[in-house]
Structures are given as structure tokens and as C-alpha cells.
Amino acid sequence: MYTTLPPTGMRDFLPREKAVREFVMSEIRDEYKKSGFTEIETSYLENIDNLTGGDGGENTKLIFKIMQRGEKLEKLLAGDAIHADDLADYGLRFDLTLPLVRFYANNRNELPSIFKAIQMGPVFRAERAQKGRYRSFAQCDIDIIGDESNLAEIEIIQTISSTLKRLGFGEFTIKISDRRILKAIVISSGFSEEVFGDVAITLDKLDKIGIEGIRKELNAKNYDTAAIELLLEKSAELESQGLEGIKEMCPEGYDNLKDILDVIGGLADTFKIVFDHTLVRGMGYYTSTIFEITYSDLGYSIAGGGRYDKMIGKISGIDVPAVGFSIGFERIVDILISEERQLNNAQxxxxxxxxxxxxxxxxxxxxxxxxxxxxxxxxxxxxxxxxxxxxxxxxxxxxxxxxxxxxxxxxxxxxxxxx
CATH class of the missing domain: 3.40.50.800 (Anticodon-binding domain)
Structure with a gap:
């Protein structure tokens, strides 16, 4: 039966909406390029092994898989033992980072030693469709590959900040942390390194479920009660002590963040940057610095990213330092439309x-x-x-x-x- 509606979770855009989207995309692209980033384009489709074999976190459960075709599919269906995962050979990309990593590994010899990349385009996730959650949405990423120093973080944060200000989002807050700090807190509280990722996923929900919710969820996972209480105690101490509280516990994380906070803090005018030890970010591939940006009283971030120094090595066999940041394009557009802002002066x-x-x-x-x-x-x-x-x-x-x-x-x- 024919229908006039787009598939669930997908959208069409009226001329006014499309005009806003194109304006925002153009402004972001122009500001990125001012800082020396160059634009590339990667495939919407990725090999299914690449999509499922990384550290994409919960996103690996939301992959739109593409079924094999022709003789390959017929041969699989004719077999005695068949698993659903065997039926797919490709999938739609769920973010722009994994395609970038594959792109870099494939083209490294043709790229500069420090590569500053722009990627802008749609990604796809089989989300449960609801207001504000779409199955196809645009991302606007910048990444620096090949620079192991925190100059990369400083440059990326500065670029994202100037982009948001250009779009009229001046009063925002940059939250920053280092996954090595969180790891030090978790392990020093009595958890093993093997369960760090699982504990971190629970801690990431702190702003949604609170301390009691964290305690309840960790207890439900049968973790040691003493370790849970010590973790919550250490977290509360850091809340009051700030960055200085982790100087001895995690000196490499402290030095990294202090440099970034000092430089970006000196540039801050309408915005501010703060240390937040509870920041986790969902992707398992982050190795140290992580950051996200909040705006006004919204209950979600409008930009986020971090450093992923081990991800390229999983594909190429050679680790290459990398850090990236992504603006929440859809959220920016929704805010601009809802606030009916005057975007340009075109006659x-x-x-x-x-x-x-x-x-x-x-x-x-x-x-x-x-x-x-x-x-x-x-x-x-x-x-x-x-x-x-x-x-x-x-x-x-x-x-x-x-x-x-x-x-x-x-x-x-x-x-x-x-x-």
C-alpha cells in the first residue's frame, strides 16, 4: 500500500527548513576552513565487520544492516545452520569517525603527516523513533590526525567555539575531562580494569539518575558494595576539590587538562570551560581527553568529542594519534527554527x-x-x-x-x- 509519509524516523524538509539547514551547514563549513581544516567525503556504506568490530558502544546495536544479495544470499539460506548476522555484508555508517579512520588508513601515504579533516553528512542509527530522535541525521565533524600533543585539542575546541559563536550561541559551557582520570578513580576504588568500561557507562548516567540511581544500578550488577561506596565518596570529593583533586592520583591527566583549561580559559569571553570528572562520553574508543558543550538549560549537549589514539591502529596495525569534535547539527537547527532567529540578510x-x-x-x-x-x-x-x-x-x-x-x-x- 502506498503512503505519503516518509519511513518511521526519517524526515522530509520544507523549503524554509531546508534553507535553515543549508545556511547552518555553510556557516559551519566556512568557519572550519578558516582554521585550516580540509573537507573529505566518505562512503555511506561500510563493511559490516568494520562497523561491528570497533568500540562504537551502544551504536553497534543500532546498525542498519544490508542483506547480502544474489547467489551469496541463496547459498546462505540453503545452509543448515544460519545466523542472522551472517546475512549482512554491509551496513550504513552510524557516525563519521569510523569511516574517517578507514579512509585515513587507506590513504595515509597521500595525506600530510598532520591531517586536519572536515566531514559533513548524514549518519544512520536504528533508534526507537520519537520526538527529537531520528534514524537519519547530519553530523559536522572536525578531526586532527597525527598530532599527539594537546595543541590538537586546543585548536579543535577553539574552532568549535568560534563556530558556535558565529551561529549565535555565545553563552555555552565546555565540559572537559580525561578518561585516564575516571579510570584512576574507578580502579583506586577497588574495581578491576576489566570492568572499567561497564562502570563508566553507568557513571555516564549521573546527570539523569543521580547518585542513588548510580548506587542502585551498580549494586544490581553485583559489584562489591565497599567499592561502590568508595567510588561515590571519591566522586563527591572531586566535586568539591576540582582539578587539583586529581593531581596526585592521575598526574598525566592533570597536566593535560591544566594546559587546555589555561589556554581556552584565557580565550573565553561569552562562554566558559570547566573540568567535570563525571564526563564519560559513550564511545569506547576514547583514550584520554573528552569534552562536550552544553547550552542554556537544555537537557542535552550540542557538541562533543575526544581523543582516540588507538582506533586507527586497529585497522592499519599502526597506532596514530587522533582527536575529533562534532557539532550537534540537528539540535542547532532545531533551536534556530524554534527561536525563529534571523539567519541572514539576503534580499x-x-x-x-x-x-x-x-x-x-x-x-x-x-x-x-x-x-x-x-x-x-x-x-x-x-x-x-x-x-x-x-x-x-x-x-x-x-x-x-x-x-x-x-x-x-x-x-x-x-x-x-x-x-
């Missing part, structure tokens, strides 16, 4: 004419107007002019003109805006 004009006029003269007049205005679009004038003008106003035209003759100047009138 978009509708030139109206009636059927009695020469099309050649009308087109010539429109061509001349385009030398003065950004956009000029032709429309045949309707009998109900008032209704037509209302529709043009809703379509984001800033003004209109009526072609009367080739010898008569066209008066462009602005649409009146109700304040």
Missing part, C-alpha cells in the same frame, strides 16, 4: 507580471534586478493579489515588484513585518 524578491506582458521583456527585467538583489523569482500575477502576496511572505520573500512595461522602473516594496 529575496518576487517579480510579478501578467500574461499580457512579453516574457522576453519580463526575463530581461528580472536579469537586471538580480544585479541588485540576491534572489529574484518570477511569478504570474494572480487575480487575488493579496492572497498571493501572503503566500510569498510566508515563503520568506523580503519584497516584491510588479512588472508593468519595459520602459517603467520596477518599484520593489518590502513585506511589512509584524513586530
Amino acid at each position: 529575496k524578491i518576487a517579480l510579478l507580471f501578467d500574461d499580457q506582458k512579453s516574457i522576453s521583456e519580463v526575463v530581461t527585467a528580472a536579469t537586471k534586478l538580480r544585479q541588485e538583489y540576491d534572489i529574484v523569482s518570477l511569478y504570474r500575477m494572480k487575480k487575488k493579489l493579496g492572497k498571493q502576496l501572503t503566500q510569498l511572505d510566508r515563503a520568506a520573500y523580503t519584497g516584491y515588484g510588479i512588472f508593468r512595461s519595459a520602459d517603467e522602473a520596477i518599484e520593489v516594496k518590502p513585506f511589512e513585518k509584524n513586530e
Whole structure:
């Protein structure tokens, strides 16, 4: 049965929405390039082993898998023992980091020793569809590959900050931590290194379920009660002591963060940067620095990322330092649309004419107007002019003109805006 609706979790975009999306994408791309990042494009499809064999965290459970085809599929279906995982050979990418890692491993000899990459495009996750959660959404990433120093983090954080300010998000907070710090806290509390990842996933929920929720979940996993209580005690101490509280426990993490906080803190004007030891980030491939950005009273971050020094080595066999940051494009667009912000000053004009006029003269007049205005679009004038003008106003035209003759100047009138 045919339907006019897009598949569940997917979206179509009206002209106004598409215009906002293109504007935001253009602004982000331009600001990224100002800091020396260069744009690449990677495949939407990835080999299923690449998608499932990494440290994508919960995202590996949300892969859109593509079934094998033709003889291969028939041979599998004819077998006695068949597993659902065997039916797929490709999948849609769930983020832009894994494709970048594969891209770099494949093209390393043709890239500079320190590679500053831009990736912008759709990713796909088989989420449970609900408001604000989509199965296809855009990401806007920058990554620096090949620089092991925290200059990479500083440059990326500065670039993301200037991008958000350019988009009108000046008063934001950058939360920063180091996974080595969290690991030191967890292990010193009596947990084994093997369960660190599982404990970290629970701690990542602190802002959602609180201390009691963390205690309850860790107890439900049958971890040692004394270790749980010591972990929560250490966490509370760091909450009051701040960065200085981890100087002796994790000196490498302390030195790394102090450098970044000092430099970015000196650049902060409308925004601020703070140490948050409870920050985890969901991806298991992060090795040290992690960060995310919150804005206003929203219950979610609008950007996030971190360092992943071991990920390239899993594909190429040679570890290469890397760090990346991604702006939450969809969340930025949703905020701009909901707040009805004025995004640009483009002059978009509708030139109206009636059927009695020469099309050649009308087109010539429109061509001349385009030398003065950004956009000029032709429309045949309707009998109900008032209704037509209302529709043009809703379509984001800033003004209109009526072609009367080739010898008569066209008066462009602005649409009146109700304040």
C-alpha cells in the first residue's frame, strides 16, 4: 500500500527548513576552513565487520544492516545452520569517525603527516523513533590526525567555539575531562580494569539518575558494595576539590587538562570551560581527553568529542594519534527554527507580471534586478493579489515588484513585518 509519509524516523524538509539547514551547514563549513581544516567525503556504506568490530558502544546495536544479495544470499539460506548476522555484508555508517579512520588508513601515504579533516553528512542509527530522535541525521565533524600533543585539542575546541559563536550561541559551557582520570578513580576504588568500561557507562548516567540511581544500578550488577561506596565518596570529593583533586592520583591527566583549561580559559569571553570528572562520553574508543558543550538549560549537549589514539591502529596495525569534535547539527537547527532567529540578510524578491506582458521583456527585467538583489523569482500575477502576496511572505520573500512595461522602473516594496 502506498503512503505519503516518509519511513518511521526519517524526515522530509520544507523549503524554509531546508534553507535553515543549508545556511547552518555553510556557516559551519566556512568557519572550519578558516582554521585550516580540509573537507573529505566518505562512503555511506561500510563493511559490516568494520562497523561491528570497533568500540562504537551502544551504536553497534543500532546498525542498519544490508542483506547480502544474489547467489551469496541463496547459498546462505540453503545452509543448515544460519545466523542472522551472517546475512549482512554491509551496513550504513552510524557516525563519521569510523569511516574517517578507514579512509585515513587507506590513504595515509597521500595525506600530510598532520591531517586536519572536515566531514559533513548524514549518519544512520536504528533508534526507537520519537520526538527529537531520528534514524537519519547530519553530523559536522572536525578531526586532527597525527598530532599527539594537546595543541590538537586546543585548536579543535577553539574552532568549535568560534563556530558556535558565529551561529549565535555565545553563552555555552565546555565540559572537559580525561578518561585516564575516571579510570584512576574507578580502579583506586577497588574495581578491576576489566570492568572499567561497564562502570563508566553507568557513571555516564549521573546527570539523569543521580547518585542513588548510580548506587542502585551498580549494586544490581553485583559489584562489591565497599567499592561502590568508595567510588561515590571519591566522586563527591572531586566535586568539591576540582582539578587539583586529581593531581596526585592521575598526574598525566592533570597536566593535560591544566594546559587546555589555561589556554581556552584565557580565550573565553561569552562562554566558559570547566573540568567535570563525571564526563564519560559513550564511545569506547576514547583514550584520554573528552569534552562536550552544553547550552542554556537544555537537557542535552550540542557538541562533543575526544581523543582516540588507538582506533586507527586497529585497522592499519599502526597506532596514530587522533582527536575529533562534532557539532550537534540537528539540535542547532532545531533551536534556530524554534527561536525563529534571523539567519541572514539576503534580499529575496518576487517579480510579478501578467500574461499580457512579453516574457522576453519580463526575463530581461528580472536579469537586471538580480544585479541588485540576491534572489529574484518570477511569478504570474494572480487575480487575488493579496492572497498571493501572503503566500510569498510566508515563503520568506523580503519584497516584491510588479512588472508593468519595459520602459517603467520596477518599484520593489518590502513585506511589512509584524513586530
